[in-house]
Amino acid sequence: MIRSIIALVFTFSSAAAVATEAPQAWSLGGLWRAHDGNDLHFPGWRGSDKNWRQLRVPANWYSAGWDHQGALWYRTEFSVPTLPAGRLATLEFDGVDYYADVWFNGHQRLRHEGYFQRFAVDVTRDMRRYNKLAVRVDSPFEDPKTNWPLRKNLMKGVLNQHDSRPGGAWSPQGQDANSGGVWAPVRLRLSRDVAIDNLILRPDWSQGLAHPQLRAEIVYRAPAGKTAELVLAARPDNFSGKNFQLRQSVTLQATGNASQRVSLLLPMPEARLWWPIGYGKPHLYQVSATLRDAAGVLDRRSSRTGLRQVVEQPDNRGWLVNGQRVFIRGTNYIGSPWLSTMTKQRYHRDFDLVKKMNANAIRVHGHVAGRPLYQAADEQGIMIWQDVPLQWGYNDSKEFADNAVRQTQEMMEQFGNAPSVVVWGGQNEPPFDSPWMEKRFPDWHKELNRNLMQRVADTLAKDDTRIVHPFSAVEEHYWAGWYFGTLDKLLEPAKTATITEFGAQALPKFSTFKTIIPRRDWWPATTQPGDPKWTSWKYHNFQPIQTFKNAGLSRGNSIPDFIANTQQYQAQLVAIAAESYRRQRFQPVTALFQFMFVETWPSINWGIVDYLRHPKAGYFALQRAYQPLLPSIDPVTTQWKQGQAGKVNLWVINDLPTSHSGSQLVWQIRQGRNVLAEGKKAVEIEPDSGIKVVELQVMPTGTLPLTIHSKIIGSGGKKLAENRLTLQTITEKE
Structure with missing residues (x-):
């Protein structure tokens, strides 16, 4: 029986209408069926699913109410009218974490690896009036005995190892609350003879800032070769202004299941530039690429972008945006470990807080987020330092490096249209640059992941429209006052131009705290980390050693005292650090990023805004320290x-x-x-x-x-x- 929730989205007056209308797309979101998929012999693509559990799509399975490790089978059904000759049917997944085996009407069509990428599945030859889609999604538990956490096999960055995850970075519970699932939208696209899978847009400044141009690369699939007209059009998206258009005859190659590319250059004289906060308006253009023949439109793909030039000057003289030097006042940002929970509205809410704090940039720390983040940042004029999802140590094989290069290239092509992304950042604290790992891992060595880092950095460097930071080095993480030293060290001369981490932990307000730590564990007998009542605190990321020994903080006589003491210390530290490094502007500091903006789950960590989005004292201290004047x-x-x-x-x-x-x-x-x-x-x-x-x-x-x-x-x-x-x-x- 066809599930009505899916079938209802496909309403056509006739098959003839399908043949003549422009390319179409429909969401397949809704309630799918799901079943444990860890049994490799379970044929989840066939048989009855009436006893399977319902699970919402899109969603990370944990956020949808299923705390699961490993694999799940997903299934849904939908109906469409019979397709006329020449129609191409493409299933498009915006994000599946982490492996996806896609079965359509009894045939396995694709195996995909990577949690953040959009990928297309050609289902034309198997399309029927009534269709069954099955996806085995596998987000494996990394084996602590062999590869986790120093030699991880999954390119998920902070989503499967980080200090701010459930269980923390190093405990046996550090992989709890798995981020797996069909977490981003799924849709069916219908086109004619050709399918455009991606539209890659980059500004071209070869004629100078006064004469902007737009480079466009169209990635397409076509069963047979043909000649078509390509129309590239750019119209203002968030302002009133001039439209631009270019028409060009193109010869499309027969691609089979692979893809081909065609490129062109669109002059945009007098186009308005995208500017970051404090320097102008973030002008955006909606750009469409349309392929036509004598019978009409073959396919169309649209994307939004902005024109801006970013240059890193030598000798720590700063970054130029559209020729204007900009000092970066930033913060590290992770919206949630479960990306499906972060809507565009929620990103706008967070970015409103970022702007009110007088920051002009975020570092998307150790992961690639959902597309709504980049849309919101584009609109608000917030600059982004975008990391690849590589956090600490990974499998050091050539095969893993090859895979990382592929995924890095996909990140650049799929998220690079966002003008807000001004920096591509490589691996965070790679092992070869992290001698502290020697004490934790007997098999650590000083060359571990050096080749991985370099290959990823070389891939990032192919984008000449952005600054590339090969890796986030330990020496760029100024953790004085928390992991070592005193606050006075923050007043010393900086040794690097970029400061990508500094900060301290603080407890949230009392009403938030009560939602995190069970009442029975509120007051451990001592401040010694071995007290069993600290176990739940540490699971929620609190660091007693750094709090009591390194920072020397007192609990006081009550939880409100303890909250006040930690918030006062965090506020003092971030203000002293931010002002110190701003006084060293371009001698040598060009950019600084506080760690961390918001707590991503019911946690006690470095966030200056708690997980319920209540600012701490540190937020207001940084707001003062980050005043442009x-x-x-x-x-x-x-x-x-x-x-x-x-x-x-x-x-x-x-x-x-x-x-x-x-x-x-x-x-x-x-x-x-x-x-x-x-x-x-x-x-x-x-x-x-x-x-x-x-x-x-x-x-x-x-x-x-x-x-x-x-x-x-x-x-x-x-x-x-x-x-x-x-x-x-x-x-x-x-």
Whole structure:
């Protein structure tokens, strides 16, 4: 019996209508049937499925209510009118995690590997009026005895190993809550004689910024060769402006089940450019590629893109976007371990928070997200550092490297139309660059994954329209104050131009905390990590060693005390770090990314926004530290002592391309009711600049906290920006 939920989406007046209408597509989403697929001998593509469980598609199976490891069989049925001659039928999957074996009407049609890619299945020859689709989806449990976690076999990045996953990165539970499933949309597409599977768009600046062009590459399949007209059209998507079009005769090759490509160049004189936050509007164009013959449209594929130029200048002189130097104020971002739960609306909600925090970029950390993320970032003008999904260690074979190269190329081709993606980033902390792994893994060696990293980086470098960062190195992760050292190390000179991680953990607000840790485990007897009550905390990513030993934090007398202590510390750390590295703008720092923006599940980790999207104190501290126009406070040291003179440097930093002449920097330093220093000084604020305005000598007279307040007053008397910093003071004996 054909399931009506699927059959109803196909309503045609007649088969003749199918022959004459333009290319069509229909969603196959809904309630499918599912069955445990770990038994390799179970013939899930045939037989009755009436006793199978219902499972929503698209969805990760965990988020749809099935906590499962390994394989599931999925099945659905649908009906279509009889197709006329020349019609091509293509099943299109936007994302299946991780292996997909696709069976259609009793025939196995494809085996695909990779969780984030769109892939097409030609089902033309097997298409009937009534159709049965079966997919065996396998997201395997990596064997801890052989390959997990140092030599993983699945290219899933943070989705199957990361500090912020259920169970954490290193525990036996680190692979809990598997991300497998048919997690992205599935559709049936009908076209005539030709199927366009992808439209790859890249800006071309060979004629200069004043004369933009668009390079288009059409990836197609055709059973037989033929001549057609290709029409490439670009129209404004989020503004009113000029349309552009190009028509060109093309000879299409017979491809069989493979694919071919045809390229062309569309001049777009006077086109409007895509700009990031703070520099202009993110202008977007809807681009369509249409193949026609004398009988009409063969197939059409559309995609949205924007025209922007990105250049990394040598010698740490910064990144140029459309010729304008931009300082990157960023944050690491993972929306969820279960990507199907993140809709475009939810990404917009998160990015609204990112923008209100004065950040202009995110690093999509160690994974490729769902397509709605890139759509939302394009629309909001948020720049993206896009990592490949390689996190720590992997199988070091040539075969795995070959596979990683293929998947990297697919990432570039399928997500590269997004103008928001300004950087392709390679493997995160590859083993050869991570000597800390030697203590954890007896079989670690200093060349592990070097070839993998290089081959992936070489693949990324084929895209000449973006910055390529070969791998995210340990030395770019500034974890002082959490994994090592004190806060004072964050005030030292940076050693790298890019800082891709810095931060600390903090507990969420009490109402959120109560949804995470069972009440019976709220208050372990001691702060020693071995206390069994810390087990549930650690499962939810909390790090007691770093909290109590490294950072030296106190729990206080209650959970609210503990929350306040951790949030205050996180806030102080991220503000000190962000301001320190902003004062080093282009000497050498060009980009910084705080770790981590949001907690991705009921977790206690590095997020400055909890999983229910409530900001912590660290969010507001970074909001101040990330102000484009910032009166920055350099305390020189965080170790202030009663009766011992210290120094405070006050800076003005302006990331924007606008000046503020005739301004004043105004400051006051207090200890309780005592004013230790105050004053003001005229300052000419140049565009894209950072200057030290004044050095102050300060003598704490007691042990009350030291409060430093600084603000910028414009020429008309209006307050343009303000900042504050609170420092603890101690006695000489302490």
